[in-house]
Amino acid sequence: MSEILPSYLAGSWRSGTGAGAPVHDAVTGELVTRVSTDGLDLGAAVAHAREVGGPALRELGFTGRAELVKAAAAAVAERKQELYDLSARSGCTRADAKVDVDGGFGTAMVFAALGRKGLPTGNVIVEDEEVPLGRAGSFVGRHLLTPRRGLALQINAFNFPVWGMLEKLAPALIAGVPTIVKPATQTAYVAEHAVRIILEAGVLPEGVLQLVSGSVPGVFDVLGGQDLIGFTGSAATAAKLRSDPAVTHRSVRFNAEADSLNASVLGPDATAGTPEFDLFVGALVTEMTVKAGQKCTAIRRAFVPKDRLDEVSDAVSSRLAEIVVGAPGAEGVTMGALVGLDQRDDVRAQVEKLRAEADLVFGDPAKVDVVGADDGRGAFLSPILLRATDRSATAPHRVEAFGPVSTLLPYDGVADLVGQVARGDGSLAGSVVSNDPDFVRDAVVGMAPLHGRILVLDRDDAGESTGHGTPMPQLVHGGPGRAGGGEEEGGLRAVRHHLQRTAVQGGPGLAEALAR
Numbered sequence: 001m002s003e004i005l006p007s008y009l010a011g012s013w014r015s016g017t018g019a020g021a022p023v024h025d026a027v028t029g030e031l032v033t034r035v036s037t038d039g040l041d042l043g044a045a046v047a048h049a050r051e052v053g054g055p056a057l058r059e060l061g062f063t064g065r066a067e068l069v070k071a072a073a074a075a076v077a078e079r080k081q082e083l084y085d086l087s088a089r090s091g092c093t094r095a096d097a098k099v100d101v102d103g104g105f106g107t108a109m110v111f112a113a114l115g116r117k118g119l120p121t122g123n124v125i126v127e128d129e130e131v132p133l134g135r136a137g138s139f140v141g142r143h144l145l146t147p148r149r150g151l152a153l154q155i156n157a158f159n160f161p162v163w164g165m166l167e168k169l170a171p172a173l174i175a176g177v178p179t180i181v182k183p184a185t186q187t188a189y190v191a192e193h194a195v196r197i198i199l200e201a202g203v204l205p206e207g208v209l210q211l212v213s214g215s216v217p218g219v220f221d222v223l224g225g226q227d228l229i230g231f232t233g234s235a236a237t238a239a240k241l242r243s244d245p246a247v248t249h250r251s252v253r254f255n256a257e258a259d260s261l262n263a264s265v266l267g268p269d270a271t272a273g274t275p276e277f278d279l280f281v282g283a284l285v286t287e288m289t290v291k292a293g294q295k296c297t298a299i300r301r302a303f304v305p306k307d308r309l310d311e312v313s314d315a316v317s318s319r320l321a322e323i324v325v326g327a328p329g330a331e332g333v334t335m336g337a338l339v340g341l342d343q344r345d346d347v348r349a350q351v352e353k354l355r356a357e358a359d360l361v362f363g364d365p366a367k368v369d370v371v372g373a374d375d376g377r378g379a380f381l382s383p384i385l386l387r388a389t390d391r392s393a394t395a396p397h398r399v400e401a402f403g404p405v406s407t408l409l410p411y412d413g414v415a416d417l418v419g420q421v422a423r424g425d426g427s428l429a430g431s432v433v434s435n436d437p438d439f440v441r442d443a444v445v446g447m448a449p450l451h452g453r454i455l456v457l458d459r460d461d462a463g464e465s466t467g468h469g470t471p472m473p474q475l476v477h478g479g480p481g482r483a484g485g486g487e488e489e490g491g492l493r494a495v496r497h498h499l500q501r502t503a504v505q506g507g508p509g510l511a512e513a514l515a516r
C-alpha cells in the first residue's frame, strides 16, 4: 500500500494526483502510503451527500436509521482484526488498537440501541410540554426537531481514526444527516480501511458515507446553514477553522473537541497504603502509557497534597520503570510508538518547554530502550514524569506534550487546588481520587465549571470504573475553553445536535399531529 490512498466520493473510489504527503510506519519508518486530494472534485461529493445521501436517509426515519448504524458497527466488529493489524503500523499495541476499534464499534452500538429504543419511527421529535399562549387555550406552542437537510463534515485527529469516525458518524446517521469523513493524514489509512469495511458490507444507502483521504480545499466554501462541521484536533486548528466565513457568515453548525491539560487530584486522605493512593498512581501510569499518551483525555497535570510529592514521585516512577517500550506485538511490550517522527519531535520540544519550569523525575526524552524494533527508525519515546514545585510555574498549565508525559504539581487545600486547575483554561476530563466525601464535594463542585466530565474514584467504585480517560457514549464528551467549548456523545443529545429545533405555534395537539 504505497500508492495514493483512495478517497470514496460520489459513489466510487478515486485517488488524488501528484506526489502526495508521505505517511510512514511509526515502528519501522517504511513508507505506508501517500495522501493527496489533488484533482478530486470535492464539490461533487458535497452535492452527492445532499442530493443522494440525505433523501435516502430521511426515507428511513429515526429507528430505521438506528438499524443502519447497528449494521455498520457489526461490520466493523466482524473485521476488527484487520484494523488491529493496520493500527500496529501507527505504533499501537493490541490494547491501544482495541481502545480505538472496539471503542469505535462499541460506541456506535450504544447509539444504535439508544436510537432504536428512544426515538420515534418517523422524522419528527416532539419536545417539551405544550405551552399555552392564549387565555382560552385554543393557541399553544411546542418545539419540534427535524433532520437538517445538509451534511456533516467530520474532521478528525490522528489518534483515534476509528473511534473518532464512528462516534461522530453514529449520531449523524441516526439524525438523518449524511457524512463526509476527513481523517488526519498520519492515520488516514486506518480510517480508510474502516470506511471500506462499512461500504463493503453494503449496509448503507449510497451517498450516506463518503471519505476524503487528504485535505479539503474549497469544501468550506460550499457549506451552508443546513450543514455541520464536527472537528477534533488541536486548539490552534480549531481556532482557524471556526473563524472561516462558513461558520462566521453562513452559520454552519460547528463543534470543536480540542486539546486539554486534564487534571487528576489525589485527596488529602489518600496517604500511601490506602486503596486511593494506589488507584491514583495506577490511573496516572495508565493514562501516560495507553496509546503512548496520545489521548486528548490523558492526565497531563497530577495534583497531590504539597507534603506528598516525594512519595507519589517514587511510587509513579517505580511503576513506570516496569513499562516496556517497543514494537507492537513484540515479547513483553506494554507501550508502542508515537504516530511518527514529527510527532516525537513535537513532544520533545514541548517537554523542553515544561522542563524550563519543572524537574525531570522519570525518563529521558532523548533516549529509550526499545524491544523488537530499531530505535533509530521508529518513533519511540520513554514515559516522562516531571514535577513542578514552584507554584508560579505556567508551562504545566499551558503546554500540551501529546505523548507519554505528565507533570506532578503540589496543592495546598481545596481553594488553591481549584485555582490551579482553572489555570488550564478548561478541560475534557478530570478525576478526584479520594474516600473523603467532604473533600470530594468541594473539589468536584469547584472543578465542575472547568470540565466536561469528572470521575470520582475510590475503593468502592474502582472495580467497575471505566477510567479517567475513557469517554462514554451515554455521557457528554467535551469541555469548556481550551477544550473547544463543544459537546459530543451524551447519548441522544448528540443526535439532537444534528437536528433543527423549530417552535411551532397553533391549535392544541398540532405538534403530535405533525409528528404522525
Ligand code: NAP
Residues within 6 Å of the ligand: 155, 156, 157, 158, 159, 160, 182, 183, 184, 185, 186, 214, 215, 216, 232, 233, 234, 235, 236, 237, 238, 240, 241, 256, 257, 258, 259, 260, 295, 296, 400, 402, 428, 483, 484
Ligand atoms: P490537528 O493538527 O489540529 O489536526 C486535526 C485535523 O484537522 C486533521 O484531520 C487535520 O488534517 C485537519 N486540518 C488541519 N488543518 C486543516 C484545515 N485548514 N482545513 C481542514 N482541516 C484541517 O490535530 P492532530 O495533530 O491530528 O491531533 C492531535 C490534537 O488533537 C491534540 O492536541 C489532541 O489533544 C487533540 N485531540 C482532541 C480530542 C478531543 O476529543 N477533544 C481527541 C483527540 C485529539 P491533516 O492531518 O490532513 O492536516
